[in-house]
Amino acid sequence: MATPLVAGNWKMNTTPREAPALAASMRDGLAAISGVTKVICPPFVSLGAVAIALDRTDVEIGAQDGHAEESGAYTGEVSMSMLSSLCQFVIVGHSERRSLFSETDADVAAKTLSAIAHGLRPIVCVGEALDVRDAGNALEYVSDQLKASLEGVTDPAGLVVGYEPVWAIGTGRSARPDVAGEMAESLRETLASLFGDEPASDIPILYGGSVTSENIGPFIDRPHIDGALVGGASLKPDEFVGIVELTASIRA
Ligand code: PGA
Numbered sequence: 001m002a003t004p005l006v007a008g009n010w011k012m013n014t015t016p017r018e019a020p021a022l023a024a025s026m027r028d029g030l031a032a033i034s035g036v037t038k039v040i041c042p043p044f045v046s047l048g049a050v051a052i053a054l055d056r057t058d059v060e061i062g063a064q065d066g067h068a069e070e071s072g073a074y075t076g077e078v079s080m081s082m083l084s085s086l087c088q089f090v091i092v093g094h095s096e097r098r099s100l101f102s103e104t105d106a107d108v109a110a111k112t113l114s115a116i117a118h119g120l121r122p123i124v125c126v127g128e129a130l131d132v133r134d135a136g137n138a139l140e141y142v143s144d145q146l147k148a149s150l151e152g153v154t155d156p157a158g159l160v161v162g163y164e165p166v167w168a169i170g171t172g173r174s175a176r177p178d179v180a181g182e183m184a185e186s187l188r189e190t191l192a193s194l195f196g197d198e199p200a201s202d203i204p205i206l207y208g209g210s211v212t213s214e215n216i217g218p219f220i221d222r223p224h225i226d227g228a229l230v231g232g233a234s235l236k237p238d239e240f241v242g243i244v245e246l247t248a249s250i251r252a
Contacts, residue, residue, distance in 0.1 A: 002204040004220070004251045005160060005227040006244045007039035007062060007123060008234025009091060009208075019046035020053040022235070029241035031057040036227070036248045037204070039089050039123075040234070044078055047086040062089030062123065065097055068110035080111070084118040091229075093125045093149050095166045105148035112159075113152050121158040123206070123229065124149050126187075130167040138165075142183060143190045156195045161187055161205045162229040168209025170231060180207045181222030188224045213242030220250040 014022055019042045030038050041062035042050045051061050063086070067077040083090055092115060093108035108124065115122040126145045128138045146161065153159070163183050168175050175183075184205045191200035207219045208229030219225050227247055233239040 002202050002226040003037055004035065004247050005037040005039065005204040005206060006230065006240075006247050007041060007089065007091070007160075007162075007206065007227075008230050008240050009041045009064060009094070010043065010235060011064065011096070011231060012043060013235055014042060014046060016046050016049060019043065020049040022237070023050045023053040023059075025237045026241055027054055027057060027059070029237065030054075030059050030244060033241075033244050033248045035252055036244055038244055041089070041091055047083075051086065060089060061087040062091060063087050063120075064091050064094065066090045066092070066111060066115060066120070068107070068114040070114075080114040080118040080120055084120055087120070089121045089123055089160070090115050091123045091125060091162070094162075095125060095127055095164055095169060099166070105145060106151070108149040109151040109153075112150060116153065116155070116158065121160060123160040123162050125162040125164055125208070125229070127162075127164040127166050127169075127209075133165065133167065139183065139186045143186055146187055146190050147194065150194060153194075156191070156199050156203055159203050161191070161203060162208050163187060163205060164208035164229060170210070172210050174210040174212075174215050175207070177218035177222055177225075180219055181225060184222060184224035211243060213239050213246060216243045216246050217250060220247050226251075 038059045039062045063083045066080040092111040097103045112122045204226040206227045206229045211228045
């Protein structure tokens with residue numbers, strides 16, 4: 001069974017001065033919780049400072065993206081090999097990257113492979129837009145998206161999957177836990193078809209989309225949901241610590 005995991009995605013929020021202060025304000029609360037992998041994903045420019053603020057705790061650090069190429073003429077980009085000395089995780093294929101920066105499944109797969117090659121744990125995000133959900137095709141669509149985003153991956157050790165329905169991100173309108181649970185079960189089957197039952201059962205599948213300390217419980221209660229990818233609420237220390245605490249107590 002997968003170890004539960006909660007990741008906070010700070011997105012493009014916090015200055016380099018604010019980020020370590022925010023991390024420090026969560027430090028003791030997060031450090032006191034065991035049984036859950038805890039990950040904070042600040043902006044690139046604050047990865048080092050947040051790592052220092054969380055030094056000597058078991059809280060891990062993640063980047064929000066990374067480029068698939070090793071190095072070269074890619075102005076403004078940061079490679080997975082550069083990230084590997086700063087953090088342990090990297091989010092790839094977040095729906096904001098897919099929709100605002102035109103990332104394709106092939107781009108996401110290349111990033112995932114590069115992350116794995118550099119010893120980073122990729123949090124591979126998938127999720128359907130509202131029109132796909134309304135048309136009744138969500139399960140098949142997201143399963144295909146996951147397969148394409150993992151193209152070429154042969155060893156899933158360290159892999160994390162984030163299911164984030166696009167219509168639930170930042171809207172205050174989370175998915176119903178039974179709907180997210182059904183998707184997580186379908187994604188588990190997809191992972192089993194790619195990697196086998198045993199390896200698939202060890203891959204944490206996260207739900208993301210308007211998660212709060214108020215609504216997290218019923219998601220974690222679902223058999224195939226192993227944690228959460230948290231956006232807005234991860235910027236509020238009490239909220240984020242509360243989400244991790246609830247996850248730990250439900251999965252204990
Ligand atoms: P949200 O964002 O929790 O603010 O909806 C989730 C995400 O985009 O990872």
